[in-house]
Amino acid sequence: MALLGAAAPAAFGQVDELLPRPAEVESLDGELVIDGAFRVEVEACGDARVGRAAERFVGRLARQTGLVFFTSAGEHPAPPALRVRCGAGAPHAPTWRTDESYRLEIGRDGAILSAPAADGVLRGLETFLQLVAPGPKGFRAPGVRIADRPRFPWRGLLLDCARHFMPQEIIERNLDGMAAAKLNVLHWHLTDDQGFRVESRTFPRLHQMGSDGLFYTQEQVRQVIAYARDRGIRVVPEFDMPGHTTAWLAGHPELAALPGPYSIERKWGIFDPTLDPTRDDVYHFLDRFLGEMARLFPDEYIHIGGDEVNGKAWNASPRVAAFKQEHGFSTNEQVQAYFNGQVARILTRHGKKMVGWDEILHADLPKDIVIQSWRGQAPLAKGAREGRMGLLSFGYYLDHVSPAAAHYAVDPLAKEAAALTPEEAARVLGGEACMWSEYVSPETVDSRLWPRLLAVAERLWSPADVTDVDDYYRRAESFSARLDFLGLQHRSGLSPMLERLAGTSPPPPALRELAAVVEPVKQYVRGKTSPHTSRTPLNRLVDAARPESLEARDFRKAVDAFLADPSRAARREEVRRRLDRWRRLDAELQPWTARSFLLAEIAPLSRALADLATAGLEALEIVASRGKADPAWWEFRRGVLDAPKRPAHALEIAALPAVRRLMEAARDGS
């Protein structure tokens, strides 16, 4: 937050700000002036998406700059400032084999964007937009020569629209954000225990009984797919089976391994209901259903889930027991492998290839399936060695509420995969960030995705040696701000949520400052802090707070700098100023916490922050004076570092680790 000072902001429109960083960049002299006479000319591109992309590009440039372009009136016939050239290949839907490379050269007299395929043009237009900013004399783009291409061909986002339904407009604005970040796959998690979100005309009871009325019509699905395709993004639907199927069974209990009735699951977790793997009519049903979906979704892949089959339903079913005996199966894994084999044959019959979570990895499956590793990086390397293609999601779970730095450090070709031969390594197609939606609603999804998703986007696009995480953060904030022009609400949504919490406008400044230094609890701890179901409102401070506190990040750096040289008064002052402010927030919030039940729960949090800041200030003085704390001080104060394991407010103080270091330095002396 600007209030408390922060690192120098990144400037828009500099070559050094590009995100993801291009493969090859060379700065050139001069710059291209961009004014109302700017126009784009598309030279013979075979794919109609390019013309539409050029139109969107001009609209976005107008929004981003506020310029009014004259060209619509057919006046000012200046030469085009940007010429777009691409291969004359026929229009096509993108696949992971699509060439996304492009070359962009910007000079004083104009810019040329060329690419073998339409998808490369789409990527290059995004790069161009990032380069436009106000200069001393007007809007301009810097002289540059870029040759760019992705490191991995499959760069995805899983969006869970089953646990919390996400309306079409939210998907579409996030597709715009994905395209800006050069991501190219929307993994659309459409079915789960808590909801069946796609209209089936073959089996309408699926969405009618399984969605509370919250589903995508087939017309909407087609619109989303077209919207994505225009932006060079594939849509891979997931129909999770044989577990995670409670919502299917609400309308079709006859598919289950155990008798029903079933109703939509409202809780979060792993549940027992499972499809019956023994019956032909189940496979017949899946054949007809997947056939319908294969026609609806044009991508060559369909994701069949396959995760978290707990086996309880199968263990309790006499039919499954008999089936195991008959087939000589001793484990449920073998049963699931059989099930997957049947589904794979169904998909093949409908012209599709299979993607599944790493549980499905089994020797009998066809070689062209894609394994998505979520439980570790090992299955990716193992699969690659066995000739299987894979995707990494382990380490990319955005719903774990980890800092961007954690995702940024995860490379699909590091760890076990580092030892792969080039041929094997090429089977690692890329990865997908995952946004599971237990604790994410339409109102909060943008701020849970952005800007952290950019860490995964850059990791999957940019060369392997682009690893400077501080530099990443600098650029990500700048990118994040520009997403406002695409309608994303990760920034604008904060004020209304704080106002709702406080019941006033403006909300108390102390609330905004508190929100800036806390973070939601990590992993799935939130579910242990209080009961959560699909009906639990996500309207608390934990939902308003950013997943990652940049304020705490800045503070940590200030503490590091101070501890490196406690004699520097400016560094001490930087730390002191923040601690002093945090110490006083609690008193300012007191009058508010009694008024609103939504704020009542954070009273212990702001008290804990005050106590922590008080101890931090004491430690600061001790360290600054080159002293050493009385052991009694440590004993008296150390309790402030004990954060509750399951706090009711589901938040943690992100500045705590840095205060701990300060206190330990005081305890240990210099």
Place this chain on the structure above:
Amino acid sequence: MALLGAAAPAAFGQVDELLPRPAEVESLDGELVIDGAFRVEVEACGDARVGRAAERFVGRLARQTGLVFFTSAGEHPAPPALRVRCGAGAPHAPTWRTDESYRLEIGRDGAILSAPAADGVLRGLETFLQLVAPGPKGFRAPGVRIADRPRFPWRGLLLDCARHFMPQEIIERNLDGMAAAKLNVLHWHLTDDQGFRVESRTFPRLHQMGSDGLFYTQEQVRQVIAYARDRGIRVVPEFDMPGHTTAWLAGHPELAALPGPYSIERKWGIFDPTLDPTRDDVYHFLDRFLGEMARLFPDEYIHIGGDEVNGKAWNASPRVAAFKQEHGFSTNEQVQAYFNGQVARILTRHGKKMVGWDEILHADLPKDIVIQSWRGQAPLAKGAREGRMGLLSFGYYLDHVSPAAAHYAVDPLAKEAAALTPEEAARVLGGEACMWSEYVSPETVDSRLWPRLLAVAERLWSPADVTDVDDYYRRAESFSARLDFLGLQHRSGLSPMLERLAGTSPPPPALRELAAVVEPVKQYVRGKTSPHTSRTPLNRLVDAARPESLEARDFRKAVDAFLADPSRAARREEVRRRLDRWRRLDAELQPWTARSFLLAEIAPLSRALADLATAGLEALEIVASRGKADPAWWEFRRGVLDAPKRPAHALEIAALPAVRRLMEAARDGS
């Protein structure tokens, strides 16, 4: 801005916060708890709009609170918390004679909203939404009994979509805002010299040649009308004639009084092109065109403009000269009266009544026309005495960039109208705020409309004795914040615009603080500060700054309080703190103004603010010490009060008048 402190914020959901204030309110004991089990039941309403309104209401309540309502799943069959009852009258399109009254009673056990007509239900649902806020134990609405009805039946907003085209989504979200403010007429200014914005199938050259491709299709028009009708808002289209018609003539030069060719006007002002009032084929054209529009727009009124005919084209036309002679006309006013008479007959033939600007007021016109007074309040009273209905817009021009207080003080029944008999006064139907769009773009329109439009909305709805302007401001800020939930961008649009100016995110804090204490120049001075056309980008600080600085308003109050008793240290400190901050902004902005051409122009502004603040601080000390300034001080400093008449940045320092008072107090001694 919260940074510099402000008046105590208004709390949501209190009876005292309602805006517009209802006619009769009585607080009751107890409150209604609102949780996930909340549901609405509509009892036999003849108008299907009520059912749709109830659905929208639940959706808005969910957004506003973040609650998840269970009712969609058919569970929790609790008794309805809100029962809606209305007269069983047939569905109808609203007119100004529609009964909009309603009664709302909220108690511990539930709420009842009843109204004679659907439109009253719509108004009452908005009232209910304003009453919901978090309390100590959960969301709740206070016990209350309200009997409410509008003071005036015609409460409109003119939106000029000709000078700057406003996309459909912008119109629709502002219709939502209007409905929240209980406004009931969208006056859709669709044609002007700079654009012809509606599809004509009869004469397609009108929109094809007159709009640069920026027009509403008839399908879009129907959607906007349906959207408005669902919210109890009439849509009255304006086709301005015989002047303001350059864009018509681009495609149909044969309609003009002088030979063409004509092309779309790009400048702002009053222009010569005028329809030929002498020819039957012109009236035949208008008959066919207005016939088509009469079928497209269901409202009983069509606005024919009639303003600002400068007469130059008519004076230069031999045909018109001959026509005058033939008819014995000596003035162009007589010619226009003839023209209006012809148009009135055309409208009557198509079942419509006429609205026009006060220039059209003429004895020969039918009695059922409505006169819209924009040049003063006098024509309203004059018309009413002569038996004509009228609307007030004089004093309600939002594009004059006046403070809300100025609009709030204008009462359609004050001044000349105060002497009317009750029967005459009833002919004053209400008024319309006007948002002419020379200096308003799709990006900025929300912030130019909101929250100031609320001042007109309350004036036209609430009883005449609701005039406490400080109380109005308090409530307006609260209302304004809630508009975020309707998608309005008057607040969220600020940060992206400041970031664009600076070319960084976050923008320098000093820029935000400068923006908070300046205002765009008033009236139409902006056009004199630099050349403006329809192609001029509206992306400057003058476009980002709020039309009214609440910071300056707070400062003025602080100065008043200080001058009333200069011995009070706290009051002095309040003034000093702000002045001291403003004094320092310039130095902080210096490094930025060289980098961005958009900031370069504000360098003189921030310098002027620094000088003004310096002089203000000196004056403060003199007054606080009960001294009197040396006359040389006044001579040395008085220049800071001379704001430039036509500043290039088109901004003024809103705090200047208060500093002037401080300096004068120092000069004059206490």
